[in-house]
Amino acid sequence: MLTLALPTGRVMKEAIDLFENIGLPTKELRNAGRKLVVQENNYRYILAKPSDVPLYVSHGVADLALIGSDVLQESAIDLVELADTGRGKCRIVVAGPERMVPAFAGHPSELMWTKVATKYPRIADDHFSSLGVQVEIIHLHGSIELAPALGMADCILDIVQTGNTLQANKLVILQEVRDVSLRLVASKQSASLKWPQIAALLKKIENLKGVVGNAN
Amino acid sequence: MNINRLPRGCTNVGGPLAASMDKCRTNFMELFSSFGYRPFWPSALQLLESAWPHLPEGYRQRLIALTTPYGEPSCLRADITLAAVAFLASHYAPEQQPLRLCYADRIFKRAEKHENRIENFQIGAELLGWEGEGADIEILWLLLRWLDEIGLDKSILVIGDVTFLNYALAHVGTAIAERLSRSLLEGNLSEYRNVLSTSDIPEYSRNILEHLPDLKGTKNVLEQASALLGSSQYLMPLRNIVKALSDLGYEKRIFVDLSLARELSYYSGPVFRIYASGTSGQEIGGGGRYDGLLNSYGLDGQAIGFAIDLEEAATLALPPSGSHRVMMWCSTLPPEQALKRAGTILSIGLNGEMSWNKNRNQSYESASSRNCEWWIDLGRETVTQIECGKVMPLSQWMREEYTC
Numbered sequence: 001m002l003t004l005a006l007p008t009g010r011v012m013k014e015a016i017d018l019f020e021n022i023g024l025p026t027k028e029l030r031n032a033g034r035k036l037v038v039q040e041n042n043y044r045y046i047l048a049k050p051s052d053v054p055l056y057v058s059h060g061v062a063d064l065a066l067i068g069s070d071v072l073q074e075s076a077i078d079l080v081e082l083a084d085t086g087r088g089k090c091r092i093v094v095a096g097p098e099r100m101v102p103a104f105a106g107h108p109s110e111l112m113w114t115k116v117a118t119k120y121p122r123i124a125d126d127h128f129s130s131l132g133v134q135v136e137i138i139h140l141h142g143s144i145e146l147a148p149a150l151g152m153a154d155c156i157l158d159i160v161q162t163g164n165t166l167q168a169n170k171l172v173i174l175q176e177v178r179d180v181s182l183r184l185v186a187s188k189q190s191a192s193l194k195w196p197q198i199a200a201l202l203k204k205i206e207n208l209k210g211v212v213g214n215a216n
Numbered sequence: 217m218n219i220n221r222l223p224r225g226c227t228n229v230g231g232p233l234a235a236s237m238d239k240c241r242t243n244f245m246e247l248f249s250s251f252g253y254r255p256f257w258p259s260a261l262q263l264l265e266s267a268w269p270h271l272p273e274g275y276r277q278r279l280i281a282l283t284t285p286y287g288e289p290s291c292l293r294a295d296i297t298l299a300a301v302a303f304l305a306s307h308y309a310p311e312q313q314p315l316r317l318c319y320a321d322r323i324f325k326r327a328e329k330h331e332n333r334i335e336n337f338q339i340g341a342e343l344l345g346w347e348g349e350g351a352d353i354e355i356l357w358l359l360l361r362w363l364d365e366i367g368l369d370k371s372i373l374v375i376g377d378v379t380f381l382n383y384a385l386a387h388v389g390t391a392i393a394e395r396l397s398r399s400l401l402e403g404n405l406s407e408y409r410n411v412l413s414t415s416d417i418p419e420y421s422r423n424i425l426e427h428l429p430d431l432k433g434t435k436n437v438l439e440q441a442s443a444l445l446g447s448s449q450y451l452m453p454l455r456n457i458v459k460a461l462s463d464l465g466y467e468k469r470i471f472v473d474l475s476l477a478r479e480l481s482y483y484s485g486p487v488f489r490i491y492a493s494g495t496s497g498q499e500i501g502g503g504g505r506y507d508g509l510l511n512s513y514g515l516d517g518q519a520i521g522f523a524i525d526l527e528e529a530a531t532l533a534l535p536p537s538g539s540h541r542v543m544m545w546c547s548t549l550p551p552e553q554a555l556k557r558a559g560t561i562l563s564i565g566l567n568g569e570m571s572w573n574k575n576r577n578q579s580y581e582s583a584s585s586r587n588c589e590w591w592i593d594l595g596r597e598t599v600t601q602i603e604c605g606k607v608m609p610l611s612q613w614m615r616e617e618y619t620c
Contacts, residue, residue: 057497058497058498059497060497060498061497063497076328078328078403078498079403080403080404080405081403081404081405081406081407082405082406083405083406083409084406084410183406187497187498188403188489188497188498188499189491189497189498189499190497191403192374192432192471192473192476192489192491193372193374193471193491195430195432195433195473196433199429199430
């Protein structure tokens with residue numbers, strides 16, 4: 001029996017599609033309704049809030065999980081990252097109103113004590129520290145794009161997929177931070193003791209990536 | 217209500233967990249002491265100038281630095297091994313080696329990003345300065361025996377050998393080798409594969425490195441690894457350990473994982489982790505050979521040791537609460553007489569507590585609410601089994617229930 005955790009929300013459909021493509025049973029999973037635990041054949045699925053998924057794995061409740069690399073890096077939980085599935089792609093960027101463009105184009109010292117609203121305080125701290133800049137991070141849990149318009153922050157650090165939300169809020173991309181995609185992770189224990197089962201899934205994912213890569 | 221708050225990241229442990237931790241610790245120290253491991257109580261503070269050069273980077277980043285009231289830059293003890301090796305170097309002549317030490321104490325580290333604990337309870341053992349065979353096997357066998365004794369008899373020893381990885385990386389450029397070992401250490405296999413696929417690596421090394429993540433499983437993995445290397449020489453110490461522990465009855469508890477990476481600059485041979493089966497996804501402890509640290513103190517020979525998170529182990533080993541607990545009611549006896557009788561009763565190996573309540577019924581109710589199994593009237597010398605209310609004479613109870 002393998003237990004897999006997957007995030008509800010934005011990437012859940014892609015996660016289920018991926019499971020189906022590598023031959024895992026997903027009929028019940030697709031019709032989970034309000035169920036948070038679904039069992040099909042030799043697989044048990046746990047549906048969890050994205051930010052909780054790494055915890056389910058690190059506590060040994062789930063052997064494996066699919067999780068966005070943004071959530072994984074923000075959690076900083078000690079897990080084994082088995083594969084980049086290449087799915088659920090988006091980017092983490094710094095975005096802000098047009099007036100911030102010169103500051104971001106100039107010397108990093110111009111960014112000192114810039115107010116940055118984000119739901120990724122750890123990634124924001126890593127990013128600006130790597131530039132040698134100390135900023136003020138405002139940790140928000142949603143509607144990040146509102147912060148500059150309301151005068152709460154100078155800019156935001158957030159994920160962007162199409163850019164439509166940024167455009168709607170009159171924000172432009174100021175800096176690219178990192179690419180985000182769906183990663184397959186395991187606990188250290190499972191990555192050792194359940195390796196034969198995990199390796200079989202991993203091989204299918206790698207093969208699938210090859211097929212998708214060749215098709216593109 | 218007033219709450220006696222502790223600094224963030226610290227904890228008080230009481231109740232059944234404290235009892236279980238104490239039991240695990242006592243059991244550990246007794247077992248290792250009986251095999252010549254001397255108890256060791258290191259200072260909670262270490263001088264930064266002494267600790268810094270000997271600690272790997274991962275440890276240095278987590279040191280909690282402070283200045284003592286004497287103005288000396290110091291740090292809270294983040295690792296007991298270092299203190300043990302320094303103790304050996306400064307207190308024992310070479311002819312007195314090997315030195316065996318065991319300890320149970322707190323360690324302090326800056327909290328990892330995802331957790332907020334800065335102090336942990338650690339138990340461990342070190343065997344320092346032995347040149348020949350046997351040290352690895354001795355310490356691992358004792359560790360497995362202790363796990364059996366505290367009830368973690370399904371725990372798994374995952375064992376690898378950093379020599380194998382070092383050999384595989386020997387002919388790879390320094391920067392690439394660093395990236396590969398770092399990705400293994402951080403558990404980032406997608407980065408590991410990415411580096412492998414984009415780097416210029418000699419074919420022989422590439423073949424080993426590509427197979428490395430799959431070299432996990434029973435002792436047969438060692439045969440596969442030897443075939444890849446074209447020699448069994450590099451894996452001989454690990455092979456000997458696995459064979460010896462299997463012969464000692466632990467074959468099913470050993471899992472070989474040659475991709476197991478611990479700080480490569482610190483460890484120098486077999487390395488291992490302990491997982492308590494069916495529970496948390498994290499290890500409860502681990503260790504390995506660290507001859508380099510010994511050498512950095514000018515000492516020759518091997519060094520092997522391990523550390524276990526005592527709180528984690530005790531949580532998993534937690535016995536059912538209230539088992540065999542006895543409450544002894546003093547009745548109308550004077551304290552000295554009641555204590556004398558209680559001492560005789562408890563000398564048969566029971567856990568119990570005194571009840572000084574003057575009211576018989578209240579004492580009995582108290583025993584019941586505390587999940588005691590037996591209630592003893594020291595005055596009348598009778599015993600009541602709380603679950604069913606059965607009463608019997610004390611002498612009969614001691615004879616029938618607790619005959620050794």
